[in-house]
Amino acid sequence: MANLPLPVMLTIETTSTESPRIVWLSSSKIQQTKEVKVELLIIEQDATQAEIYDLAFGDDFKIFVVDNMRGALEILEFNDIKIVVSDWQIGEHKASIFCDQMDVNNAYATPVVVVVSDEQDDETIRDAFNAGVSHYITKPYNIISFTETITGIKSQLERVSKMAQDTADSREVAKTALSQAAIYGNGMEIIAALNNCSDLESMAKATLSTLQSHGIHCAVQYRDEVVTSFDTDLSPCDPTMEKVFEVLHDQGRIYRFGRRLMLNDEHVSLLVKHVAGDDPVLHDAILDMGAKLIPAMNARFISLLQQQALEQTHGQIDDVLEKLRDTIGVMANEKKRIVESVTQKIEESFHQLAMTEEQEAFFLKLIEQELTLDSENDGIEDIDVLLKALSSRLAQRLEATKIKEEAPVNDFLDVELF
Template sequence: MTKLVLAIDDDKLVHHVVDEALARTCKILHAKNGEEGLRLAKKYRPDIILLDVEMPGVSGFEVCKQLKKLEETTEIPVMFLSSRADISERMRGYNAGAADYIVKPFNAEELLARINVLDDYRKTSSQLKQDVQRAQTTAEIAMTDSGDMGRIMRYVGQSYHAHDLNTLSTHFLEFFMPMELDVAVAFWYHQDAMFYSSEGAIQPIEQELFEKHKDGSRFVDFGRRTIINYSKVSLLIKNMPVDDVAVYGRYKDLFPHILEATDAKIKDMEVSEDALNKVEHIGQVFAELSDHLSGVGDHYSGKVAEFQAVLESDKLANLEPSERERLQELYEHFTYLSDELTIIKYKLGEVTEVRQQLIESLNKIAKPWGEDEVASQADIELF
């Protein structure tokens, strides 16, 4: 289906670049200022809005804020177009409600790629919205009378039995549903970053903010948003109740507990994965060594049998007794080595069996039982 894109900018060249990039895949509406853009957005409800930051009259930030206040346009992803690349401007754009931020000048290929990302985000969010709302309602009913620490303890139990990041993220996001908080989370797993959101998909600008602040302060506040950082997990809260001092303070005291538990779980998952990989590698080396020794042993045993046959034949009848005695000693020596090789092969077999038991034990640690046996916070009676 053709996407409807609204471009709001006072620069004719930008409109030309937008046409060049999107004409084949999108229907494009053009507005030369904020007032016209707001009018077209309310009338046509485009799939995506491209919005200039600096315009005569109403600024792009103000236009975006108004778009997010209107029921008919609040869900439309907005991408800011700006000549300023500093992080403070991106954070200001995100606070205004933007889903992405692209720096001028940009080329057609870059714009098209980021439009496609935003469109995927829009579709995913729309598909998952109803499911998220149903899950939130169920969780709220189940947790109405439960205390904060009770739910934290329930989450710790759930996280212990989570053996992959997708399962862990499900339990993690479920924790925030009764609080009516819109959150996203980043798991810093080994050298990779995995992002999850209560909306079902993470916005590009959120991902960028996570990455920019990963090594920053424990708490990063900007507007109604707060990022809380730990070494293996970062939490973005998009609607912190900054106007309610008591609730705001309680959340800042409460959330580090769940983040500490999550941080420890991810570290354990990394250690378990590393251990499994090392055991697999050791097993592969031993298997190769066992195969090699098996071949050597078979060849060696064959040669020992040939040696024995020569000793028992009449071919050595003319040798001196001392020479025959020397050959007999050599035969006994080779027989001893053959027996030692057999023992080594046996021991390698034992090592292989122990390795398999170790793998099974590590897998039980990583996955204590099936996911269908792990209770969610929504279907457990809490205390």
């Protein structure tokens, strides 16, 4: 035993009914603090046997050694013990106390209990297994076989731990993928909703309320001849936020400042003010989705402006047609009155020119034909026909592209892709 590493001794107080418990850790374990080892608890009253255990397992385990059950329970309470090696009964307590809290749904939630005992009767062994003991080894035992049993348990626990970690990692990856898919689904939902909007407020509502329902609080600004901004609740933006739009709307497609984000296009800017949750993967997904969403928002805004321009043009053409019809009517009546007046005056003056009746009739007919021809409105009527045709085509086109009214959507519609 002279070559054994010196143990580190820790004295733990106890009640007067029990002798002081000695807890010691392998010195080899102390020297390798960076390596995470499986924790092994040994309850052994024989100091020599305890040193043998340390010699056998000190390189592979983080070992705790106590000499009574109460000390063992305290070690279990404050450490992540995976394997317990104990006699079946020490003092008044049996090793079954380590199995009392065992979770039947998770066999690896409590330590693996290995009993090493002199008691060899079948009833005792049966009681141990019924209590939840995993291995029951009777003395004397083969040290090599015993060591292989303990290291085999360790290997099994490590495999289970790795499987659990792999499962957790897979779940995290799946969760991340679902979160990203949900964010992209939100973007698709917004784009689809924008196509059914007929004014800026409904466009802002379709965008901001959908994002808000998923914990993404934003504000949006539309710029044309007039600048219009909406906050998250569709109220006008305050002067401070307006200033943020003014300063950053021309700073590139994506501008990050602090925990905020500004997404810009020619006529539209989207300010991401706050995102519920601190998941960096979620933030990256929002950034990626936003970079693709903002051009679509800008294109829809331009399309809306074009639609409104066509509607205004159609209305103006109808106004021109109405005025043209009124003008043509007035001009026709005025020319008719002038022709009749001139014709009458010429007819009355013929007798002063000493013309025969045939000459008077000839000149009167000639003058009437010329005046009547000069009073025709063919050119104006052609313009009227063209404008009517243009108005009709515009009306048909506007009707074909008219956005149909739909039932109002809940402001906080929960859009889920899965």
